[in-house]
Structures are given as C-alpha cells and as structure tokens.
Amino acid sequence: MSAAAIPYTVEPRPDTGLNNVKIGIWLFLASEVMLFGALFAGYILLRVGDPGFGHGSEELSIPMAFVNTLVLITSSVTMVMAWASCMRRDLGKFKLYMGLTVALGGCFMVIKYFEYTAKFHHGIFPSTSTFMAIYFTLTGLHAAHVLAGMIVNGYFWLPGAKMWETNWQQFTNRVETSGLFWHFVDLVWIFLFPVLYLLPVPYAHP
Amino acid sequence: MSEHDHAAPEHAAHEHHEELSFWRKYVFSTDHKMIGIQYSVTGLLFLFFGFCLMMLMRWQLAYPNQPLPFLGWLFGEDRMPGGIMLPEFYNQLGAMHGTIMVFLGVVPLAVGGFGNFVVPLQIGAPDMAFPRLNMLSYQCYFVGGVVMLSSFFVPQGAAQSGWTSYPPLAEVNPFWGQTFWLVGMLFLIFSSLLGAVNFITTIIQLRAEGLTFFRLPIFVWAQFVTAFLLLLAFPPLQAAGVFQLMDMVADTSFFMPEGLVVSGQLASGEGAARAGGGSPILWQHLFWFLAHPEVYVLILPGLGIVAEIVANNTRKPLWGYKPIVYSLLALGFLSFIVWAHHMFLTGMGSTMSAFFQTTTMIISIPSVVILTALILSLWGGSIRFTVPMLFALAFLPMFGIGGLTGLPLGLTAPDIHLHDTYYVIGHFHYVVAPGTLFALFAGIYYWYPKATGRRMSTFLGHLHFWPSLVFMNGIFFPMLIQGLAGMQRRLADGGASYGHSQEVIWLHQVISFSAWGLALAQLPFVVNFFASLRSPKTAGENPWHATTIEWAAPSPPPHGNFATVPAAYRDPYEYSVPGEAEDYLPQFRPAEGAAAPAAVPA
Numbered sequence: 001m002s003a004a005a006i007p008y009t010v011e012p013r014p015d016t017g018l019n020n021v022k023i024g025i026w027l028f029l030a031s032e033v034m035l036f037g038a039l040f041a042g043y044i045l046l047r048v049g050d051p052g053f054g055h056g057s058e059e060l061s062i063p064m065a066f067v068n069t070l071v072l073i074t075s076s077v078t079m080v081m082a083w084a085s086c087m088r089r090d091l092g093k094f095k096l097y098m099g100l101t102v103a104l105g106g107c108f109m110v111i112k113y114f115e116y117t118a119k120f121h122h123g124i125f126p127s128t129s130t131f132m133a134i135y136f137t138l139t140g141l142h143a144a145h146v147l148a149g150m151i152v153n154g155y156f157w158l159p160g161a162k163m164w165e166t167n168w169q170q171f172t173n174r175v176e177t178s179g180l181f182w183h184f185v186d187l188v189w190i191f192l193f194p195v196l197y198l199l200p201v202p203y204a205h206p
Numbered sequence: 207m208s209e210h211d212h213a214a215p216e217h218a219a220h221e222h223h224e225e226l227s228f229w230r231k232y233v234f235s236t237d238h239k240m241i242g243i244q245y246s247v248t249g250l251l252f253l254f255f256g257f258c259l260m261m262l263m264r265w266q267l268a269y270p271n272q273p274l275p276f277l278g279w280l281f282g283e284d285r286m287p288g289g290i291m292l293p294e295f296y297n298q299l300g301a302m303h304g305t306i307m308v309f310l311g312v313v314p315l316a317v318g319g320f321g322n323f324v325v326p327l328q329i330g331a332p333d334m335a336f337p338r339l340n341m342l343s344y345q346c347y348f349v350g351g352v353v354m355l356s357s358f359f360v361p362q363g364a365a366q367s368g369w370t371s372y373p374p375l376a377e378v379n380p381f382w383g384q385t386f387w388l389v390g391m392l393f394l395i396f397s398s399l400l401g402a403v404n405f406i407t408t409i410i411q412l413r414a415e416g417l418t419f420f421r422l423p424i425f426v427w428a429q430f431v432t433a434f435l436l437l438l439a440f441p442p443l444q445a446a447g448v449f450q451l452m453d454m455v456a457d458t459s460f461f462m463p464e465g466l467v468v469s470g471q472l473a474s475g476e477g478a479a480r481a482g483g484g485s486p487i488l489w490q491h492l493f494w495f496l497a498h499p500e501v502y503v504l505i506l507p508g509l510g511i512v513a514e515i516v517a518n519n520t521r522k523p524l525w526g527y528k529p530i531v532y533s534l535l536a537l538g539f540l541s542f543i544v545w546a547h548h549m550f551l552t553g554m555g556s557t558m559s560a561f562f563q564t565t566t567m568i569i570s571i572p573s574v575v576i577l578t579a580l581i582l583s584l585w586g587g588s589i590r591f592t593v594p595m596l597f598a599l600a601f602l603p604m605f606g607i608g609g610l611t612g613l614p615l616g617l618t619a620p621d622i623h624l625h626d627t628y629y630v631i632g633h634f635h636y637v638v639a640p641g642t643l644f645a646l647f648a649g650i651y652y653w654y655p656k657a658t659g660r661r662m663s664t665f666l667g668h669l670h671f672w673p674s675l676v677f678m679n680g681i682f683f684p685m686l687i688q689g690l691a692g693m694q695r696r697l698a699d700g701g702a703s704y705g706h707s708q709e710v711i712w713l714h715q716v717i718s719f720s721a722w723g724l725a726l727a728q729l730p731f732v733v734n735f736f737a738s739l740r741s742p743k744t745a746g747e748n749p750w751h752a753t754t755i756e757w758a759a760p761s762p763p764p765h766g767n768f769a770t771v772p773a774a775y776r777d778p779y780e781y782s783v784p785g786e787a788e789d790y791l792p793q794f795r796p797a798e799g800a801a802a803p804a805a806v807p808a
Contacts, residue, residue: 006333008411020335020411027403031437038442038492042449042460045491050483126456130483133458137448 010170025177029184036188039141043134043195056131057197059124061115065197068111069189075104076186079153079179086172091164098157098175101182105150112143135196142192145185152178236337237765241344242323243657246650249315252351253643254728256306259299261721266291267700268718285363293698297366298383300696302354304369305387308500309394310351312642316507317398317436318347320649321405321429323657327756327763328423330414330772330794335407343400350393357386368696370497373461373489377453378468388451395444398436405433414755414794417774420531421793423754424524424778427531428510431538432503439499439542446492459484487552494545502541504638505605506534508645509576512598515648516580517779518752519595520587521789524779526579533572533579540569550618551625559618566616573609577602592750593667597648600675601641608636611686626696629689632682640678647674647731654738655745659761663741666734673727680720684713751790754778758794 012019047053078100085093119125119132126136156175163171226235235241265274271290278289285295326334334340357364362380365371365387376384409430413422422430449460462474464482474482517524524530546554546562581602589595611633614620624630647670654662691710693701700714701707748757755774759767772794780791 006331006335006337006412008335013411016410018411020407023407023410024336024339024403027406027437028399031399031402031441034438035441035445038445038495039448041442042445042488042492045485045488046460046483049485052481052483126452126458127480129481130459133452133456133460133484136456137452137458137460141448 010167010173019173021173021177025180029180032184036141036191039138040191040195043138046130046134050130053130056129056135057199059119059122059132060135060197061118062197064111064115065193068108069193071104071108071111072186072189075101075108076183078104079182083172083175083179086168086175089168091161094164094175095157095161098153102150102154102157105146105153108146109143109150112139138192138196142185142188145188149178149182149185153182234341236333236341238322238326238334238337238340239657239763239767241340242319242321244344245314245318245322245347246320248348248351249311249313249319252306253311253315255355256303256311257725259303259306261725262291263296263299263303264714264718264721266296266698268715270699270702291698294366295363296698297368297696298358298364301365301368301371301387302358305354305365305391307638308369308504309391310347310354312504312638312646313398313500314347315646316642317405317429317432317503318344318401320425320507320511320646320653321401321432324649324653324756325405325426325429326408326412327656327759327767328426328754329409329412329417330755330758330768330774331408331412332766332768334404335411336404339400339404343397343404346393346397346400350390350397353386353390353393357383357390360386370493371450371489372493373450373453373486374463374466374468374473376450377462378473381454385451385454388447388454391447392444392451395440395447398440402433402437402440405429406437409433413774414771415773417755417793420528421774421777423510424513424527424530424534425507425510427534428506428513431534432506434538435499435503435506435541439496439503442492443496446489446496449492450489453480453484461486461489487549487554490549490552491546494548495542498545498548499541501634501637502537504642506537508601508605508642509534509580511645511649511652512580512601514752514754515594515598515652516583517781518652518750519590519592519598520583521590521781522583522587522779523777523781524579525583525585526575527777527779530576530579533575536572537569537576540565540572544569544616547616547621550621556618563617567613570609570613570616577606577609592651593662593664593671594648594652596668596671597644597651600671601644601648604636604640604644604678608633608638608641611636623692624689626694627689628685628693628695631695632685632689635682635685639682640675644674644678647671650735652750653756654735655749656756656759656761656763658739659743659745660738660741661745661749662738663734666730666737669730670727670734674724677720677724677727681717681724684710684717688713748792751788753780753790753792755792755794757792 006020007013008019009021010019012022016023078097082094082097082101085091085097116136124132126133156171156178160174161171163174232240235244262274273289274286274291275289278286281295285292322334322340326332354364360382363383365376365383366379367376367384371384371387409422409426449458452458453460453462457479459474459480459482462480462482462484463486465475466473466482472478474480474484513524513530544562544565546558547566550559550562584599591599611629615624615630615633651662651667654660688701688707688710691706693704693707693710697704701711743761745761747759747761749761750757755772758772760769773796774793775795775797776791776793778793780793782789783791
C-alpha cells in the first residue's frame with residue numbers, strides 16, 4: 001500500500017498528543033467497561049431479586065481464587081516490566097518479561113481449569129442455580145479475555161518481535177497497547193474475586 | 207455476493223499505486239471507499255429482503271388465511287400449507303423483518319456505508335485510521351447476516367419472538383431459530399464495535415489541517431455521536447445476548463422466573479431442566495439500554511445527510527450550526543437515560559416511570575431544535591429542487607410526524623392505551639422509513655456522482671420520489687388510526703378475531719396495496735442505480751457546487767483519496783458569501799495569499 005500513508009499511526013498528533021492506537025484501545029476498553037458493567041448489573045439485579053441467590057459462594061474455592069489473584073497481579077507487574085524493557089531498548093529483558101507474562105496467564109488458566117472441573121465433578125453446572133449461572137458466565141467471559149490477551153502477548157513475544165528491528169517505536173506502542181488491555185483484564189478479576197467468592201449470603205429472605 | 211455486482215470505478219490516470227488482485231480490491235479490501243460500497247450494497251440488498259418479508263406479511267394481514275396467489279407454493283408445506291400462512295411462519299417473518307431492517311439494513315447502510323465512504327473524505331483523510339479493522343468489521347457484519355439468513359432453514363425456522371426477543375417467550379420458542387438469532391447478533395455487535403472505535407479515532411486524529419471540530423460538517427458530527435452510541439450502548443446487549451445464549455444452550459435461568467408453566471409443563475423450578483430464579487425484566491432493561499440509543503443510531507446519520515443537502519441546495523449557510531451540534535451531543539447523552547419508556551407496562555413502578563417520562567420529554571427538545579434549524583435554513587434560500595433535495599425536504603415533515611407521534615408514547619397514561627398497538631408501528635416507521643430511508647436515498651443521489659464519477663437520471667429520480675412519498679404515507683398513516691382504535695400489533699390475522707378492530711380492519715388492505723405500490727416505486731431507483739453506471743463520466747469533482755472537502759477529491763477518488771493534501775480554510779457551509787464571484791466558497795479553497803497545498807508524498 002504505497003498511496004498516501006495514514007498519519008499518526010506511530011507518532012502522536014500534535015494537538016491531541018496521542019497516536020491512533022492509543023485512542024483506539026481506550027475506546028475499546030470503554031466499551032469493555034460497558035460490557036462488564038452490564039454483566040455486573042445483571043449480577044446485582046439477580047442477587048437482589050432471587051431468594052435462593054448467594055447460596056453458592058460457599059461452594060467456590062477461595063484459596064484457588066486467591067492464588068489466581070496473585071498470579072494475575074504478578075503478570076500485570078511483568079507486563080509493565082516488558083514494556084519498560086522496550087523503552088530501555090533491552091530486547092533480552094523484554095523477551096524474559098513478556099514470556100513470564102504469557103506463562104502467568106497460562107498458569108491462571110490452568111488453575112481455572114481445575115476449578116471448573118472440580119465443580120463439574122461435584123455435579124455443579126451453570127444450570128444448577130442463578131449464582132452458578134452468573135459464576136460460570138462471568139468467569140468464562142473473563143477467561144476468554146485472558147486467553148485473547150495471551151494470544152496477543154504471545155504474538156509480540158515470539159513472531160511479532162521481529163518488528164523490533166524494523167520499527168522499534170511502533171513495536172513499543174503495540175506492547176503498551178496490549179499491556180493496557182492486559183491490565184484491564186486483571187482489573188476485571190479484581191472485581192470478580194470479591195463479588196463472586198468473598199461476599200457472604202447477604203440477608204435472610206422472608 | 208453483493209460487492210461483485212458493483213461495477214468498479216475505473217482507475218484514474220494519475221493513480222499511483224500498484225494494481226491489486228480482484229480479491230484484494232473487491233472482497234478483502236482495506237480501502238474505506240470499497241468497504242463503504244460493500245456495506246452499502248449489502249445493506250441495500252438486506253433492505254430489499256426485509257421489505258419482501260413484509261410484503262408477504264401484508265398479504266396475510268389484508269386477506270387473513272387466504273392462499274397467497276402465484277407464490278404460495280414457493281414456501282413449502284411446513285410454512286404455508288396450501289399457500290396459507292401458518293402463524294408460526296408469520297411470527298418468523300415479523301421477527302426477522304425487524305431484525306434485518308434495523309441491524310442488517312439501515313444501520314449498515316447509514317453508518318457502515320455512508321459513514322465509511324463519506325467521513326474520511328469530508329475530513330480530508332487518506333483512509334480510516336484502522337483499515338484492516340475496517341475490513342474485519344464488514345466481514346463480521348457479513349457473517350452475522352449469513353447466520354441470520356440461514357436461520358430460516360434450520361428445524362422449525364427462524365426466530366419467532368419479535369426483534370426484541372423478550373424472554374421467557376424467546377426461550378420457550380423453537381431452539382435453533384432463536385440460537386441462530388443470538389449468534390448472528392453477537393457477530394453484528396462485534397462488527398459495530400470495531401466500526402465505532404474506527405470512526406471515533408478517525409474523526410479525532412485524521413482531520414485535515416485547519417479542520418477544527420467546529421468546522422466539521424454536520425454529517426461528520428452526526429457520525430461521531432453515532433459512533434459513541436454504538437460503542438457504549440451495544441455492549442450491554444452483548445452481555446444480554448450472552449446471558450440468553452447461556453439460557454438456550456446451558457439451561458441457565460438468567461431470564462427464566464421460578465415456577466414458569468408453559469403449555470401445561472413446568473419450564474423452570476424444582477424438577478424442571480432449569481432452576482429458575484431469573485428475571486425477564488432484566489432482559490428488557492439490557493435490551494432497551496441498547497435499543498433506545500439504537501433509535502438515534504438510525505436517525506442521526508440521516509439528519510446529518512439532510513443537513514448537508516439542505517445547505518447545498520438552499521445555497522446559504524445552515525441556520526444554527528452550533529445549536530445543531532450541541533443538540534446532537536445532547537441527544538447522544540440523553541439517549542442513554544430514556545430506555546425504560548419502552549417498559550411502562552412492566553409494572554416497574556411510578557417512581558421509575560416518572561423519571562423516564564421526564565427524560566423522554568427532555569430529549570424531544572434537542573430533536574426539535576435540530577428540525578427547527580433545518581426548516582429555518584430553508585427561509586429565504588433560493589432552493590434548488592434537485593432529486594437529493596426532494597428526498598431531504600420530504601424527510602423534514604416525515605421525521606416531524608414520526609417524532610411528534612412519539613410524545614404520547616413517552617407519557618405513561620396514553621401509553622397504557624397505545625402500547626403494543628399499530629400506533630407504535632406507525633410512529634417508529636415514520637421515523638425510520640419515510641424519515642431515515644428518505645435521508646439515505648437522498649444521500650445516495652447526492653454522493654453517487656462522487657462514488658462513480660457519473661450522474662444519476664433526474665427523471666427516474668422524480669419517478670422514484672413522488673410515488674414513494676405517496677405510498678409511504680399510505681402505509682403508515684392508516685396504522686396510526688388503527689392503533690388509536692386499539693388494534694394490537696403482532697397478531698397473525700391482523701386483529702380479525704377482535705371486535706374492537708372491526709371498524710378499522712379494512713385499512714389493512716389500503717396499507718397492503720400501498721406497500722406493494724411502494725415496491726413498484728423502487729423500480730425506477732434500481733434501474734437508475736445500475737443504468738447510470740453506464741452513463742459517461744461527466745460529474746467532475748464538484749457537480750453540486752458544494753463546499754465540503756469531499757468535493758475536492760477526484761470522482762471517483764483514487765486510493766489515498768486526494769491529489770494534494772487538503773486543508774480547511776473556513777467554515778463548512780460558506781454559500782452565497784457577499785462579494786464572491788460564485789455562490790459557493792469551498793472549505794478547501796486556500797484563502798488569498800495562503801501557501802499552495804503540498805503534494806501528497808508518494
């Protein structure tokens with residue numbers, strides 16, 4: 001595509017101070033906020049409306065979720081380190097931290113897998129109760145986001161890193177962008193953990 | 207499919223990029239103009255298909271339970287045995303008519319088509335900010351459309367629960383049709399999300415030099431607000447769609463209350479497949495949180511198109527540019543807090559109703575401001591009655607009727623009477639059909655010379671416009687009367703079995719003949735659209751003597767759009783400037799003594 005290039009793909013536009021990708025990812029995250037906002041709104045409405053709701057959090061494994069919380073927070077730290085290594089032009093460090101980020105994401109997914117299968121072995125499915133429906137839907141969608149983040153980060157870790165040589169600045173922008181997404185996914189979990197695992201049965205319905 | 211039908215704009219001599227293969231150029235194109243044309247042609251085909259569904263329904267409504275002449279055998283024994291339409295099939299047609307018209311027809315044409323083609327040109331950009339995302343957006347839309355269409359052929363046919371898909375009805379209706387509907391919707395929502403990110407980024411980042419926000423054409427403003435609505439209002443429906451899909455495939459009970467009995471069988475609760483405990487009202491809240499902003503997604507691009515055409519054909523600046531812009535922004539914001547006026551009859555309580563009545567009354571103010579500004583723009587202008595202007599002028603009263611008939615629906619007391627009657631159908635169709643669709647036709651006639659370099663026939667344009675105007679009103683005005691008489695919508699026999707409908711039931715035949723007449727009235731448009739592709743390329747860069755930046759590009763614009771980097775030197779609608787030789791002063795014409803524009807770097 002040799003015709004007039006699209007401006008501000010890498011360099012920021014002077015009057016907005018941002019490049020296209022930065023605006024794009026923030027807009028995307030805004031829509032993600034609305035998506036998870038609606039999911040949480042559904043949770044609230046069902047929790048308030050269903051007398052049988054809430055008897056379910058005691059079925060979930062708080063230790064596993066706690067470990068997963070630590071895993072995700074750590075992966076957010078390594079994500080920032082990967083981006084910082086880009087900024088310092090240290091390819092070796094970048095490879096290390098990005099690899100760690102992807103690996104921690106994988107670790108989260110493995111623990112989630114054991115959590116899910118443990119539920120299935122006990123005969124607990126999404127159809128069991130409204131709480132379990134919410135639990136599986138919200139954590140399932142969150143896991144899909146983790147998987148998507150792992151795929152993107154994995155691409156930048158291995159084949160995508162070739163761009164380091166050809167356009168280091170754009171590559172760094174890309175890592176920053178996927179980092180923003182990764183932190184968002186992490187943040188969603190920070191809400192999911194207390195809401196699903198820690199909140200006790202609220203009050204006795206008449 | 208569709209994109210192949212469209213004859214390619216031939217390459218201009220000064221084009222400066224390598225030849226692309228057929229597939230890269232027409233099917234997997236990343237050029238905003240080709241994607242815009244893909245969206246437009248696909249959207250027009252879906253509009254036609256959705257209209258065909260409606261014409262079938264109009265037979266059943268005008269002549270309930272009589273065999274369809276000539277075509278009845280076409281639909282098979284499980285849909286129309288002996289040519290007589292089964293109620294189940296009528297419900298499929300109704301649900302899919304609404305879904306297709308809104309999500310596969312009007313929005314893709316207005317946003318995907320016009321937005322993609324016109325916005326980068328109007329802001330002087332070489333393309334959208336994210337061309338590959340743009341392509342992906344069209345492809346998701348296409349897949350969603352294919353899923354929707356294929357749902358007619360799954361066991362027991364397509365979705366039957368209206369375009370609103372209210373549970374529990376939607377979830378106890380046949381499984382495959384509803385599941386296909388949900389999957390199709392998820393694709394369409396993803397498509398519009400990608401498009402929205404792209405539009406907003408493009409408008410913020412790729413404006414030409416000198417093109418400040420308050421120099422943007424109204425159409426760009428309209429698309430900007432629309433994109434925010436798509437970005438922020440669609441995700442809750444995505445969430446609701448996921449919930450309902452879980453209800454369908456995993457037997458959860460998000461929207462299924464406990465102890466629901468369907469056809470004598472317990473559908474949810476102890477001993478049934480589902481646990482129950484969900485809330486049908488939750489779906490309505492999430493659905494209308496999207497679907498009310500969606501109304502503004504349907505109308506705002508149309509308003510933008512009409513504003514462009516009114517300014518161009520009155521040969522004077524728009525009256526009240528800034529009030530229009532502020533009204534667009536106000537509409538965008540307010541459209542997020544009026545959704546529950548669709549739900550007055552759910553028993554949500556008078557406190558909620560009072561709030562949503564108030565916001566609904568408030569949102570009518572910016573709408574009226576925009577309409578008033580457009581009407582006042584006509585005052586004192588030397589109006590050119592071109593074909594686009596005819597459609598734009600007809601838009602004004604049609605949208606006015608559509609808007610004003612909405613006021614009684616926004617107040618709880620009259621809504622109790624009018625809810626779910628033909629009055630509602632008449633109201634929103636006045637907004638969308640003779641409203642938005644006329645605006646979109648106006649846009650097609652207006653920008654066709656830009657997209658092809660060729661002019662459309664004025665005679666055929668008139669032959670399209672006048673009968674369409676008559677038949678549109680012949681369809682929708684009687685519906686207002688029927689609805690005031692209390693005739694309910696969504697009845698497969700059109701209300702023939704209800705006593706209170708009898709006095710107005712003859713109007714069904716008036717409506718049906720108007721609908722079939724409207725179909726005939728579209729023939730001149732189809733002929734005009736394709737025959738004009740063979741006319742000589744005489745349009746030139748600026749056939750309408752317009753002022754906005756898209757008219758600085760060659761017609762059709764080459765890849766990269768502009769021969770020289772455009773810049774904006776003044777406001778968008780500088781018509782009839784005193785002291786100028788011509789009656790238009792383009793936004794892109796350099797001021798006296800300004801530096802010559804730079805050549806596009808190859």
